[in-house]
Amino acid sequence: MLRNPIRFILPSLTLSLLSALAVPAPAAALPQEWIAKWRADLVTARTALEERHPSLFHSVTREALDSAFADLAARLPELEQHEAVVALAAIVAQVGDGHTRLTLPLGPGIEFDQGHSTTPPPTLPEMRFHQLPLRIAIDDQGPWIERIARRHRDLLGARITAVDGRPIDEVIAAVSPTIQRDNELQVLYHLPMHLVLPELLHARGMLADPGRAELTVRTPEGVERSLVLAPVAFDESIDWVGPLELGIEPPLSARYGQRNYDLVYLEAAGAVYVPFNVVYDEEEESIRDFASRLSSFIAEPAPGRPVEKLVLDLRRNRGGNGALLKPLLHAIIASPLNRTGRLYALIGRETFSAAMFLALDLEKQTEVIFVGEPTGTRPNHYGDSRKVQLPNTGLTLRISTLYWQSHPRDTRSAISPQLPVAVARDDVLAGRDPVIDTVLGLAAPATGVPWTQGPLWRGEVRTGSGAFPLALRIEPGDGDDRARVDLPALGVEGAQVEDLSLEAAGVGFVLPLGDSTMPFRGMALGERLFGTFDLGSFRLSFFLAPAEE
Numbered sequence: 001m002l003r004n005p006i007r008f009i010l011p012s013l014t015l016s017l018l019s020a021l022a023v024p025a026p027a028a029a030l031p032q033e034w035i036a037k038w039r040a041d042l043v044t045a046r047t048a049l050e051e052r053h054p055s056l057f058h059s060v061t062r063e064a065l066d067s068a069f070a071d072l073a074a075r076l077p078e079l080e081q082h083e084a085v086v087a088l089a090a091i092v093a094q095v096g097d098g099h100t101r102l103t104l105p106l107g108p109g110i111e112f113d114q115g116h117s118t119t120p121p122p123t124l125p126e127m128r129f130h131q132l133p134l135r136i137a138i139d140d141q142g143p144w145i146e147r148i149a150r151r152h153r154d155l156l157g158a159r160i161t162a163v164d165g166r167p168i169d170e171v172i173a174a175v176s177p178t179i180q181r182d183n184e185l186q187v188l189y190h191l192p193m194h195l196v197l198p199e200l201l202h203a204r205g206m207l208a209d210p211g212r213a214e215l216t217v218r219t220p221e222g223v224e225r226s227l228v229l230a231p232v233a234f235d236e237s238i239d240w241v242g243p244l245e246l247g248i249e250p251p252l253s254a255r256y257g258q259r260n261y262d263l264v265y266l267e268a269a270g271a272v273y274v275p276f277n278v279v280y281d282e283e284e285e286s287i288r289d290f291a292s293r294l295s296s297f298i299a300e301p302a303p304g305r306p307v308e309k310l311v312l313d314l315r316r317n318r319g320g321n322g323a324l325l326k327p328l329l330h331a332i333i334a335s336p337l338n339r340t341g342r343l344y345a346l347i348g349r350e351t352f353s354a355a356m357f358l359a360l361d362l363e364k365q366t367e368v369i370f371v372g373e374p375t376g377t378r379p380n381h382y383g384d385s386r387k388v389q390l391p392n393t394g395l396t397l398r399i400s401t402l403y404w405q406s407h408p409r410d411t412r413s414a415i416s417p418q419l420p421v422a423v424a425r426d427d428v429l430a431g432r433d434p435v436i437d438t439v440l441g442l443a444a445p446a447t448g449v450p451w452t453q454g455p456l457w458r459g460e461v462r463t464g465s466g467a468f469p470l471a472l473r474i475e476p477g478d479g480d481d482r483a484r485v486d487l488p489a490l491g492v493e494g495a496q497v498e499d500l501s502l503e504a505a506g507v508g509f510v511l512p513l514g515d516s517t518m519p520f521r522g523m524a525l526g527e528r529l530f531g532t533f534d535l536g537s538f539r540l541s542f543f544l545a546p547a548e549e
Contacts, residue, residue, distance in 0.1 A: 029080040037392035038084055039073050045088065045102075045397055048388040049095065052399040055382070059096025068094065081127045082210065085395065086203035090178045092397065097382040098352065099400040101180035104197070105129050107234045112193040113318060119387075123394035129199045130231035132213055133238050136160065136192040139424045143168060143195060145217070146428065147242035155217055155227060156241060157429050160195075162216035164207055171195065174204040183413040185349040186376040198231045220429075243429055251433035253313060253346075261290055263297060269440040271309035272298060272337075276328075279320030279354040287324045291331040298335050310337040311439055312362075313346045315372060319353025319383075329361050340367045340530050340541070341523050344439045347417060351375040353383055359415050360406045364464050367541055369530055371421055372435045374414035379406040379466070409465040416467070418460070418530060418543040442525045444505055457529065459544035461487065470542055474502070485511055506531065 030038065046069050050056050057065070068091045076084060089102040105122040106112060110131050122128060133149035144159045163171045172191065178200065179190045194200055202210035215227045232238060244250055256262045256275040260282045264273040274294065281287055301307045310332070337343050345368050347359060356377045362368040382400035389396050419442075421435045455474045460467040468489035475482040483497045490513065497509035498517070506529060511518040513535075522531030522544065529544040 029078065030076055030084070034081070035076045038076050041390040041392045041395070042069055042073055042088070044390055045069075045092070045388070048397060049092070049100075049399060052386060052388070052401055053095065053100065053382070054401065054403050056095060058382075060094040065091070065094060081124060082129065082199035083203040085122075085127060085129075085393075086178055086200050088395070093178055093180045096181070097400050098180050098182040098186050098377050099381075099383045099385040099398060101398055103396045103398060104200070105395065106197075107131070117387075119396045120389060120394060123392065125234075127393065127395070128234055129197050130210075130234060132196045132198060132229045133232050134196060134229070135240075135242070136195050137425070137428065138188055138191060140422055141425070143172075143192070144425045146192075147240045150239045150241045150245075152227065153241040153246075155219065155225065156243075156246070157220045157425060158217035158225065159425075160215055160217055161224075163195075163201065164214050165216070166206055171201070171206045174206050175200065178204070182377040182381050183374070185374050185414060186352070189349040189352075189376050220425075243431060248429070248431040251431055252436055253315065253433050257316060261287070263290070263294055265297075265305060265307075266440065267305060269309065270306045271311055271440060272307055273311045273313065273436070275313045275316070276355075276358075277316045278318065279322060279324055279358070281324060288327040291327040294328075295331045295335065298337055307337065309342050309344065309439070310335060311344045311346065311436065313436075314351045314355045314359060315346050315348040315435070316350055317352070317355035317358075318350060319355050322354035322357040325354065325358050325361070329358065329365070332362065333365055338366050340369070340521075340532060341442075341525055343368045345370050346372045346435050346439070347375050347415060348372045348435075349374070349376045351415075352377045356381070356415070357404070363415060363462055363541075364406075367532055367539075369419060369525075369541075369543070370415060370417040371419045371439050372417050373420065373422060374416045376414070378414065379410045379412055380404065380408075407465040412466050418541075419526075419528065444524050445526070456547045456549055457544040458547035459529075459542060461489070461533070461540055461542045463538075463540050470544065471547075472507075472544055476502075483507075483509060487511075 072084070072087050072091060079087065085105065089104060092100060092102045103119045105128050107128060134145050135147035136143045137146040142159060144157060145155055148156055160168050162168055175191065175194045176187055179187050179194060181187050198207055198210040198213055201207040201213065207213055211231060213229050215229065217225050217227060219225060252273060253275060256264060257277060260278045260280055261274065261276045266273055272294070298307050298310065332338060332343070343366055345359060345362055347370050351359060352375070356375055356379070359375060360379055381404055382402070383404050384402040385398040385400050387396050387398055419438065421438045423434060427434055457472045457474070459470050461470045468487070471486040473484045475484070481500055481502055483500050484494050485497055486493055492511070492513065495511060497511050499508070499510045501508040506523040508521050511520060516536070518533050518535055520531060520533040522529040527546060532539050532541050
């Protein structure tokens with residue numbers, strides 16, 4: 001039996017790295033002894049990736065990965081410590097899953113997500129990464145300053161247009177390859193951290209000097225400014241200024257971000273709001289007990305406190321222990337609010353890992369409506385990462401060990417919301433949360449379904465294996481309305497519906513399908529239709545919105 005089969009699977013890579021250890025290096029940024037240590041750690045990293053990952057080459061070829069490791073081993077004499085760290089991060093990111101990464105060596109007060117458990121510091125202090133004294137958010141107009149050191153408070157809300165004279169789009173393009181991802185939403189989630197790490201920016205060629213960064217910004221008033229920032233000392237705290245420090249009332253979602261989960265009754269909307277921020281038990285109340293409390297609150301509302309909606313907020317949830325989710329899922333399935341128009345889940349780029357498990361189960365087993373932006377992971381994804389600490393540098397790899405498969409035919413890159421709602425800079429600076437506000441204000445149109453907007457409606461049907469296009473064409477007549485349906489996934493093209501009912505509250509019809517029929521029931525909420533259709537014993541959800549021809 002082979003003691004280490006990876007050494008025989010990877011002979012060319014291992015030999016090339018080990019032979020590089022014996023090559024004398026010229027005067028270099030890295031001391032000679034550290035070149036040897038780094039090369040040994042690269043062998044350890046490459047070996048661990050293949051030993052532990054269930055399908056290492058799902059997104060990168062063996063040849064490309066081996067070439068990247070060998071190239072880094074050869075370039076080490078030219079690199080500084082932080083450049084080697086960033087180069088290795090970019091190689092590991094090529095694996096192409098959100099749970100497999102090199103954990104960047106950040107300080108304890110840097111306040112960025114680094115996983116559910118602590119990571120040991122690197123071996124040398126000079127490997128530690130610092131931060132610039134600002135925090136960045138990204139909306140559909142690009143990066144902007146969400147928090148900043150108090151001495152620069154006048155630049156709160158300014159958009160970043162360049163770094164050291166390089167356009168921000170070029171900076172983002174240079175930094176993005178160092179980010180692990182299941183999809184591009186996950187890149188958007190991690191970019192704000194990567195854009196404030198001077199060592200990383202320097203290693204990617206975006207800063208001339210990691211000790212100095214010059215930002216070009218445009219204030220909310222449209223004034224162009226230049227700002228020179230120095231990194232913060234590793235153990236230095238920052239006197240932050242953001243909307244909260246300026247006295248702006250935070251939105252509901254920000255007020256309940258400290259606990260793992262909570263139950264908030266919103267009397268004005270008759271809604272139960274559940275911010276579910278991490279999938280771990282609270283010390284004083286387990287998820288099971290919380291689910292029981294939620295069920296009782298909904299089933300037996302207090303007099304004068306009706307419960308009309310359940311809003312589950314998963315936008316901050318990076319996962320945890322998915323095995324704890326079943327009681328909450330069962331409580332939601334059994335709830336009288338498990339009806340179209342009464343059950344909502346808020347999702348976004350931070351919805352990841354075990355939180356995705358819950359979103360998928362809700363999609364399959366309830367009549368939930370998703371609101372917000374697409375999730376930060378795929379329905380089918382690699383996860384359950386385990387740590388590997390490299391012996392010389394002390395750096396930590398996290399490597400996926402399992403493939404979580406919701407359905408073998410589900411090739412989606414994310415769960416997309418039926419009701420997309422974006423949060424922009426001006427919303428944050430004003431203390432607004434348009435995602436929650438949209439859900440709480442969602443109701444049937446006062447004047448009925450706007451059928452007059454046009455005859456064509458497009459959307460999706462959600463099934464256990466993904467989302468499939470659906471089109472409905474209304475053909476109004478004088479007392480004889482008709483409609484046709486396109487549902488290519490079931491071989492339906494232009495099929496005439498039966499028993500069509502167009503009412504202020506929505507639409508209903510029956511679609512013939514071979515020897516059977518599929519009843520559709522849709523509710524009008526805002527300018528969209530949300531509903532379900534029955535396919536045998538399956539009940540699937542759909543949504544439709546007015547569309548151009």
